[in-house]
Amino acid sequence: MSLLTDLTAALGAAHVITGADLERYRSDWTTHYTSDPVAAVRPGSTAEVAQVMQIAARHGVAVVPVSGRTGLVGGAMTTGGLMLSVERLNRIREIKPGARIAIVEAGVVLDRLHEAAEAEGLYFPLWFGARGSAMIGGVLSTNAGGSNVLRYGSTRALCLGLEVVLPDGRVLNLMSQLHKDNSGYDLKHLFIGAEGTLGVITAAVMKLVPRPRAYATATLSARSLPDALALLNRLQMVSGGLVEAFEYMPETYMRRLAEARPDIRQPFTPRQEVNILVELGSTRPSDAVADAEGVLPLAAMLQSALEDMLAEGMVLDAEIAASEAQRRAMWQRRELAAEITVARQPAIDTDICLPVDSVATFFARIHDRLTTLDPGAETLSVAHLGDGNIHFTVFGTDDSADLYDRVVEAVEDEVQALRGSFSAEHGVGLSKLASMRRRKDPVALDVMRSVKVALDPAGRMNPGKVIPE
Amino acid sequence: MSLLTDLTAALGAAHVITGADLERYRSDWTTHYTSDPVAAVRPGSTAEVAQVMQIAARHGVAVVPVSGRTGLVGGAMTTGGLMLSVERLNRIREIKPGARIAIVEAGVVLDRLHEAAEAEGLYFPLWFGARGSAMIGGVLSTNAGGSNVLRYGSTRALCLGLEVVLPDGRVLNLMSQLHKDNSGYDLKHLFIGAEGTLGVITAAVMKLVPRPRAYATATLSARSLPDALALLNRLQMVSGGLVEAFEYMPETYMRRLAEARPDIRQPFTPRQEVNILVELGSTRPSDAVADAEGVLPLAAMLQSALEDMLAEGMVLDAEIAASEAQRRAMWQRRELAAEITVARQPAIDTDICLPVDSVATFFARIHDRLTTLDPGAETLSVAHLGDGNIHFTVFGTDDSADLYDRVVEAVEDEVQALRGSFSAEHGVGLSKLASMRRRKDPVALDVMRSVKVALDPAGRMNPGKVIPE
Numbered sequence: 001m002s003l004l005t006d007l008t009a010a011l012g013a014a015h016v017i018t019g020a021d022l023e024r025y026r027s028d029w030t031t032h033y034t035s036d037p038v039a040a041v042r043p044g045s046t047a048e049v050a051q052v053m054q055i056a057a058r059h060g061v062a063v064v065p066v067s068g069r070t071g072l073v074g075g076a077m078t079t080g081g082l083m084l085s086v087e088r089l090n091r092i093r094e095i096k097p098g099a100r101i102a103i104v105e106a107g108v109v110l111d112r113l114h115e116a117a118e119a120e121g122l123y124f125p126l127w128f129g130a131r132g133s134a135m136i137g138g139v140l141s142t143n144a145g146g147s148n149v150l151r152y153g154s155t156r157a158l159c160l161g162l163e164v165v166l167p168d169g170r171v172l173n174l175m176s177q178l179h180k181d182n183s184g185y186d187l188k189h190l191f192i193g194a195e196g197t198l199g200v201i202t203a204a205v206m207k208l209v210p211r212p213r214a215y216a217t218a219t220l221s222a223r224s225l226p227d228a229l230a231l232l233n234r235l236q237m238v239s240g241g242l243v244e245a246f247e248y249m250p251e252t253y254m255r256r257l258a259e260a261r262p263d264i265r266q267p268f269t270p271r272q273e274v275n276i277l278v279e280l281g282s283t284r285p286s287d288a289v290a291d292a293e294g295v296l297p298l299a300a301m302l303q304s305a306l307e308d309m310l311a312e313g314m315v316l317d318a319e320i321a322a323s324e325a326q327r328r329a330m331w332q333r334r335e336l337a338a339e340i341t342v343a344r345q346p347a348i349d350t351d352i353c354l355p356v357d358s359v360a361t362f363f364a365r366i367h368d369r370l371t372t373l374d375p376g377a378e379t380l381s382v383a384h385l386g387d388g389n390i391h392f393t394v395f396g397t398d399d400s401a402d403l404y405d406r407v408v409e410a411v412e413d414e415v416q417a418l419r420g421s422f423s424a425e426h427g428v429g430l431s432k433l434a435s436m437r438r439r440k441d442p443v444a445l446d447v448m449r450s451v452k453v454a455l456d457p458a459g460r461m462n463p464g465k466v467i468p469e
Numbered sequence: 470m471s472l473l474t475d476l477t478a479a480l481g482a483a484h485v486i487t488g489a490d491l492e493r494y495r496s497d498w499t500t501h502y503t504s505d506p507v508a509a510v511r512p513g514s515t516a517e518v519a520q521v522m523q524i525a526a527r528h529g530v531a532v533v534p535v536s537g538r539t540g541l542v543g544g545a546m547t548t549g550g551l552m553l554s555v556e557r558l559n560r561i562r563e564i565k566p567g568a569r570i571a572i573v574e575a576g577v578v579l580d581r582l583h584e585a586a587e588a589e590g591l592y593f594p595l596w597f598g599a600r601g602s603a604m605i606g607g608v609l610s611t612n613a614g615g616s617n618v619l620r621y622g623s624t625r626a627l628c629l630g631l632e633v634v635l636p637d638g639r640v641l642n643l644m645s646q647l648h649k650d651n652s653g654y655d656l657k658h659l660f661i662g663a664e665g666t667l668g669v670i671t672a673a674v675m676k677l678v679p680r681p682r683a684y685a686t687a688t689l690s691a692r693s694l695p696d697a698l699a700l701l702n703r704l705q706m707v708s709g710g711l712v713e714a715f716e717y718m719p720e721t722y723m724r725r726l727a728e729a730r731p732d733i734r735q736p737f738t739p740r741q742e743v744n745i746l747v748e749l750g751s752t753r754p755s756d757a758v759a760d761a762e763g764v765l766p767l768a769a770m771l772q773s774a775l776e777d778m779l780a781e782g783m784v785l786d787a788e789i790a791a792s793e794a795q796r797r798a799m800w801q802r803r804e805l806a807a808e809i810t811v812a813r814q815p816a817i818d819t820d821i822c823l824p825v826d827s828v829a830t831f832f833a834r835i836h837d838r839l840t841t842l843d844p845g846a847e848t849l850s851v852a853h854l855g856d857g858n859i860h861f862t863v864f865g866t867d868d869s870a871d872l873y874d875r876v877v878e879a880v881e882d883e884v885q886a887l888r889g890s891f892s893a894e895h896g897v898g899l900s901k902l903a904s905m906r907r908r909k910d911p912v913a914l915d916v917m918r919s920v921k922v923a924l925d926p927a928g929r930m931n932p933g934k935v936i937p938e
Contacts (some may be wrong), residue, residue, distance in 0.1 A: 098698055099826045145649050154649060157626065172912045177824040179856040180614050180623060181890040182662055183909060184897060184935055185917050189658030193651055210706045229567055237679045240753045242709060284709045286770075301755075355646040357568045387648040421650040428653060440652060443641045447924065448654050454923035455916065466653055 003059040003082075007041055010051040015042040015088070025083055028069040029130065033077040033430070037064070040083035046163060046171060046202045049084065053200065054169035056082055062460045063167075065196040067106060067135035071142060072351075073429030075195045075465055086137045089202055092116050100208045101160060101177055106137025106201050113206070123211040125152035129338055137201045143193035145425030147245045150386035151281070152209060154425070155192065161205035162188040167198075167456045177205050190451065195427050196462040198455045212244070212281030214288040216298040217327040220306060220318035221272030225360035225385075227314040228276055231305075232386055235278065238305050242298070244281040246386035247334050250274065250363075253380055257333060260340050264333060268317050276385065277334050278302075279327075337382040337391070346399035348407045349391070352415050353424035356388040362414055369410040370394065374403060389424040412439055428466045437468040472528040472551075476510055479520040484511040484557070494552055497538040498599065502546040502899070506533070509552035515632060515640060515671045518553065522669065523638035525551055531929045532636075534665040536575060536604035540611060541820075542898030544664045544934055555606045558671055561585050569677045570629060570646055575606025575670050582675070592680040594621035598807055606670045612662035614894030616714045619855035620750070621678060623894070624661065630674035631657040636667075636925045646674050659920065664896055665931040667924045681713070681750030683757040685767040686796040689775060689787035690741030694829035694854075696783040697745055700774075701855055704747065707774050711767070713750040715855035716803050719743065719832075722849055726802060729809050733802060737786050745854065746803050747771075748796075806851040806860070815868035817876045818860070821884050822893035825857040831883055838879040839863065843872060858893040881908055897935045906937040 001009075007016045017025065017040040025040040027033070038061065043049045056063045062081035069076055076083075089105035092113065096103075097120040104113060110124075110131040117124040126139065128146030138144075140162070145154045152158065161176035174188050191198055222228040225248075232246050249257075251273045258266055267275065280298055282288070287298040295303075299320055309315035321327035341347060354362050370377050376397035383390040392411065396403045412422050412435060422435040436445070448467050452459075470478075476485045486494065486509040494509045496502070507530065512518045525532045531550035538545055545552075558574035561582065565572075566589040573582060579593075579600040586593045595608065597615030607613075609631070614623045621627065630645035643657050660667055691697040694717075701715050718726075720742045727735055736744065749767055751757070756767040764772075768789055778784035790796035810816060823831050839846050845866035852859040861880065865872045881891050881904060891904040905914070917936050921928075 096824075096826060098695075098702065099824055100702070143651050143655070145651075149649060153626075156655070157622075166912070166916070170912050170915075172916060173910050174913065175888075176890070177888060178822045178890055178893075179825070180618065180822045180853075180858045180893040182612050182614075182894055182896045183890050183892040183901070184905060184913070185920060186612070186625070186658055186662055187913060187916055187920075189655055190920075193655055210702075210710070226567075233567065233569070233679075237752045238754060240709060240711060240751045240756070241679070282709045283706045285707060287709070353647045353649045355565075355568055356648070357565060384649075389649045419644075419646060421645070421647055421652050423652040424647075424649040425651055427651045432652070436653060441642050443635070443639050444643065444653070444656060446639075447635070447641060447656055450923040451654060451656075451659075451920065454919040 003055065003061055004039060006055045006059070007039065007052065010055060011041055011043055011048055015044065017041070025066070025085070028071065028076060030072055030074070033074040035077050035083065036079045037081055037083040040085055042085050042088045044088045046165065049165045049200055049202050050169045050171055052084055053165050053167060056460065057168055057458070060460070062463050064462050065137065065141065065200045067138035068109065068130065068133040070130035070134045071138060071429060072426045073431040075142065075427055075429030077430060084200060086135065086200070086202065093203070095120055097122060099177060102206045102208055103175070103203070104136050104206060105203045106135060108136045110134045110136065110139060117208050118211060121211055122208040124206065125209050126155060126158060129335065136204060140192050140201050140204055141194065141196050142427045145384070145387070145389065147247065147384060149384065150246055151244045156189065158207045159188060159192060159204055160207060162191060162201060163203040164191050164199040164201055167458065167461045172199065175203065175205055193427070195429060195466050197452060197466050198461060210283040212283055213285060214282050214296050214298045215279055215327060216296065216302040217279045217321040217330055218302055218306060218318055219267045219330050220276050220278065221268055221316045222274040222276055223314050223316055225274055225363070228274055228385060229356055231309055231314060234309070235280070235305055239280050239301060242280040242282050243278065243386065245277065245279045247277040248274070248383040248385035249277065249334060250381060252378070253337065253382055256340055256380055257336060260343060261336060264336070265329070267319060272316060277330055334382065341380060341393050344395055346396065348394040348396060348404055350393070350408065350411050350422070351424050351426040352390050352392060352411065352420055352422055354388045354390065354415065354418050354420035356386070358418040358420065359383065359385065359388055359390065362390070362418055362420070365414045366411060369414065373406055373410055430465060433468045436466070472524065472530060473508060475524045475528070476508065476521065479524060480510055480512055480517055484513065486510070494535070494554070497540065497545060499541055499543070502543040504546050504552065505548045506550055506552040509554055511554050511557045513557045515634065518634045518669055518671050519638045519640055521553055522634050522636060525929065526637055526927070529929070531932050533931050534606065534610065534669045536607035537578065537599065537602040539599035539603045540607060540898060541895045542900040544611065544896055544898030544931070546899060553669060555604065555669070555671065562672070564589055566591060568646060571675045571677055572644070572672070573605050573675060574672045575604060577605045579603045579605065579608060586677050587680060590680055591677040593675065594678050595624060595627060598804065605673060609661050609670050609673055610663065610665050611896045614853070614856070614858065616716065616853060618853065619715055620713045625658065627676045628657060628661060628673055629676060631660060631670060632672040633660050633668040633670055636927065636930045641668065644672065644674055662896070664898060664935050666921060666935050667930060679752040681752055682754060683751050683765050683767045684796060685749045685765065685771040686790040686799055687747050687771055687775060687787055688736045688799050689745050689747065690737055690785045691743040691745055692783050692785055694743060694832070697743055697854060698825060700778055700783060703778070704749070704774055708749050708770060711749040711751050712747065712855065714746065714748040716746040717743070717852040717854035718746065718803060719850055721847070722806065722851055725809055725849055726805060729812060730805060733805070734798070736788060741785060746799055803851065810849060810862050813864055815865065817863040817865060817873055819862070819877065819880050819891070820893050820895040821859050821861060821880065821889055821891055823857045823859070823884065823887050823889035825855070827887040827889065828852065828854065828857055828859065831887055831889070834883045835880060838883065839876070842875055842879055899934060902937045905935070
């Protein structure tokens with residue numbers, strides 16, 4: 001029997017998609033990558049995923065798991081492989097408020113989990129732009145990050161248990177609800193962040209946290225990046241670790257924001273070099289009770305810390321959001337980064353991570369390198385500064401592949417010299433295979449290859465991704 | 470050349486230990502396990518560890534990494550293998566207070582790291598009884614837990630980077646100081662908790678946290694275990710996640726404590742069923758400034774929450790430590806558990822983990838099972854209740870192997886039915902191999918075997934541990 005006949009027998013014709021109906025599976029969020037799968041299938045249960053994997057094994061067909069297709073590195077792209085979409089595995093199986101966990105399937109959209117948690121007075125603390133489309137399966141497979149990693153960790157840190165269908169169709173049940181389990185190797189960490197190259201994640205047990213009742217949000221300018229880091233540490237100490245986000249917007253970003261969106265109010269005149277968006281969040285009911293002047297204790301704490309730093313000269317200026325509308329306006333400035341970056345092409349995008357105390361050095365060095373490589377180049381960046389994660393973009397004066405390669409290599413050089421990573425939160429997929437080949441420790445690459453061969457000896461799980469040949 | 474000649478040439482005679490000098494390496498903390506190694510070696514650098522691994526590979530000798538030898542499951546035991554002690558890899562290479570990390574070698578004793586962090590106003594939040602002897606290498610290899618996991622996570626959550634010597638002597642450098650890194654599989658998680666079966670951990674980058682300036686500590690009795698869990702969630706919310714420890718001591722424990730140590734004051738008369746030691750810790754300077762009556766804000770918050778719960782009937786009685794001496798006395802009651810458990814033999818010890826909302830069900834069910842198995846049996850337990858981790862001990866009326874096996878199997882039955890783990894924080898080593906065989910998902914065992922073969926094809930790294938044949 002043919003592959004499609006077998007798949008149709010297993011899933012029903014409605015869930016084996018070919019021909020013109022494949023259109024919506026061909027492109028992804030980036031629009032840089034175009035897939036040409038043999039078919040897309042939409043299994044409706046873990047058992048059906050297992051059947052699909054068995055059928056694919058029998059026919060020797062590659063399988064590429066896809067969920068919300070919001071990835072930025074081509075990780076869900078395929079030519080000739082079978083796309084396995086988890087979109088119908090979309091049940092929130094259970095929310096346990098007492099235990100603060102959610103048991104969810106891989107096709108649950110991130111925002112649905114946000115809403116379900118909120119209905120219980122809880123929060124699922126993973127927050128990034130694509131939250132209205134990204135699904136749990138992809139979020140886990142890419143170990144997604146975002147703005148709240150500083151406080152709550154990446155996806156990996158929020159996952160207690162996992163269900164995975166292996167390349168040969170066996171189901172690996174690691175659906176633990178436990179906070180401690182030392183019974184052998186912790187296998188879930190192999191599959192989280194593996195971008196579907198070792199198996200298909202079908203369900204997970206995720207941690208929930210108490211929902212903050214009060215936020216205190218400010219935009220400030222710091223004297224320097226090291227001063228900003230000192231401010232972060234100070235705020236962590238005085239607040240007892242309540243910093244939810246600490247986002248850096250350099251002058252180049254604020255300038256481009258002013259040009260692109262003159263309707264958006266700028267925080268400081270004249271523009272400042274080191275602009276920081278900081279947000280504290282507290283679940284303490286006492287932090288949500290305003291004083292006689294309508295000021296929340298959390299905002300008062302933030303104000304007091306900023307005043308101290310102003311007096312010491314480390315903070316140059318600051319404004320605290322006095323209302324939810326002001327808070328949203330501060331976040332809008334930061335969240336327009338994606339739109340503003342994409343608007344100008346050609347752009348050389350990177351997603352790098354540095355030790356938090358090396359961020360300033362990186363900027364100084366890469367500035368020097370660009371002066372030599374392309375004196376007319378402009379840069380734009382925003383950063384999850386508390387994590388050392390910079391989205392650094394270069395607009396070169398030409399769109400040659402040569403300049404692109406030289407800039408990427410220069411960024412990688414400086415990142416490597418400072419012991420950083422060329423991929424902080426977006427993953428490797430196809431777009432960073434060359435970086436993996438050039439920059440990753442060869443012993444680490446060898447160990448990854450050994451693990452890949454051990455779990456997927458036929459090399460049929462999302463082949464050609466993550467690990468360079 | 471012989472094995473010992475090669476080792477002596479590499480390390481010098483002083484660091485290749487044989488004969489009578491081996492005595493101190495033969496036994497461990499438990500005294501249940503006795504090793505008979507061919508030799509013990511003490512390499513002084515990562516390069517020397519690599520040499521040892523190459524020499525052992527050439528001679529086909531098994532290698533068992535050892536550090537503080539405080540493990541409880543026989544994980545560092547060997548007959549005929551080469552003991553590789555990391556005790557001379559004892560440098561704290563660097564503490565970076567701004568970045569809040571410590572770069573340490575595997576032979577650093579946990580308490581030395583505590584002291585070094587404290588000197589910088591920081592805290593390394595891993596705290597358990599053996600902290601004066603346990604070394605970082607063993608702590609990582611067993612993914613050690615303890616009393617502060619609730620707030621800061623297990624060892625795994627505190628590790629940013631790792632250096633590992635592989636079985637063939639290659640050095641795998643994963644010494645990242647990064648908070649985000651999605652450049653391929655996160656290999657460090659393979660080695661953390663692998664009990665030395667995949668390689669030798671030689672160094673690590675560990676996270677530090679701000680040191681709490683104020684603690685609020687109380688002993689209370691709750692109406693029931695579910696009420697205790699509700700109390701924990703309430704305290705997490707009102708404190709903004711400041712609960713550092715939430716330890717359960719049932720009546721059976723308090724009774725035995727009274728018998729063994731009549732000098733220790735009991736908290737409640739008459740004795741209560743559900744006794745909880747709770748501790749909050751805060752880095753906020755404002756939480757460390759006492760009011761006019763000498764009460765700290767943190768203690769006032771705890772008191773207020775406990776009074777609410779008293780009024781609701783969920784808390785039956787409570788006392789808050791009014792001084793550091795009273796706080797220490799509360800902790801002493803809990804920390805005497807090890808001494809009191811060991812004092813009575815024969816004892817059937819377990820270290821189990823349950824979903825936090827299933828702990829009460831477990832106690833009810835295991836009580837029923839014991840009534841049938843051995844009506845005269847007594848039990849003793851303490852629990853890291855916030856993690857669902859119970860150290861459950863049974864004193865049978867005889868010391869037969871048959872009763873031992875039946876009790877262990879009954880505990881495992883009930884743990885498995887509630888989707889718990891038979892090993893929460895102590896690991897597998899030798900002592901839980903039978904449990905692994907009986908209880909671990911067969912697919913998970915298969916995947917572990919595949920990983921083991923991929924990384925250690927000759928099976929020479931700590932053979933016979935963790936994965937049953």
